[in-house]
Amino acid sequence: MARAVSTRRKLTFTVIAWTIGFLMFFPILWTFLTSFKSEGDAIASPPVFLFFHWTTENYLEVQSRSDYFSHFLNSVVISFGSTLLGLLIAIPAAWAMAFSPTRRTKDVLMWMLSTKMMPPVGALIPIYLLFRDSGLLDTRIGLVIVLTLINLPIIVWMLYTYFKEIPGEILEAARMDGASLMKEVIYVLTPMAVPGIASTLLLNIILAWNEAFWTLNLTTSNAAPLTTFIASYSSPEGLFYAKLSAASTMAIAPIVILGWFSQKQLVRGLTFGAVK
Secondary structure, three states, X not given: OOOOOOHHHHHHHHHHHHHHHHHHHHHHHHHHHHOOOOHHHHOOOOOOOOOOOOXXXXXXXXXXXXXXXXXXXXXXXXXXXXXXXXXXXXXXXXXXXXXXOOOXXXXXXXHHHHHHHOOHHHHHHHHHHHHHHHOOOOOHHHHHHHHHHHHHHHHHHHHHHHHHOOOHHHHHHHHHOOOOHHHHHHHHHHHHOHHHHHHHHHHHHHHHHHOOHHHHHHOOOOOOOHHHHHHOOEEOOEEOHHHHHHHHHHHHHXXXXXXXXXXXXXXXXXXXXXXX
């Protein structure tokens, strides 16, 4: 039987939740507001919150100075491409670890996770040289490959967790009905793990979209995504806060909208198997 919760406690928890949510969202709100200020209002002290002269000149100047849609297309191709490639590799790997484990499976999983603990700069020089010699510098294919490898441990771990929640008896029944290994993965396992796969897909698209270190070091212009687009507004002449805020708003808006509309699916997938 569910425990009764008093109205006062509900109100307290609601206020705390909204306060935490506002504090987390405030930097994005401030960036959005600053993008509509003049450079003088952007650096005003004390800062002005709402009562300033609103202008869209920053967005017009950002678009005239940089090709936003080219950077946006690069971000879409790189983030979606690396995530889909990662899923193609990770689904069979997670299936093998979840349903055909060996005594080394846990060690392999821990080793994969440990690779995320290494500072990216430690692998920059060898990867840069490999990309230079193979002609992958400043290419979408190169970034898709490197972001796939970077996020692959997370994809495998998440899918492994979801697959472990699926009863093995269902797969055994499919084998008894004559299903091959390929059909078992495609027609039985994958449909049952759709919430988990969807949340993994969304989370890794966000991670790839926000990746800055590798995109800044392995691209210059042709394959430059929106992270490079933002960085271009930090120059030796100084920081132009209003224009930088406009560029940041244009860069994060697509992924914020995607996250907003897919939040139910994301939460459902992250809690997949949590309640029996």
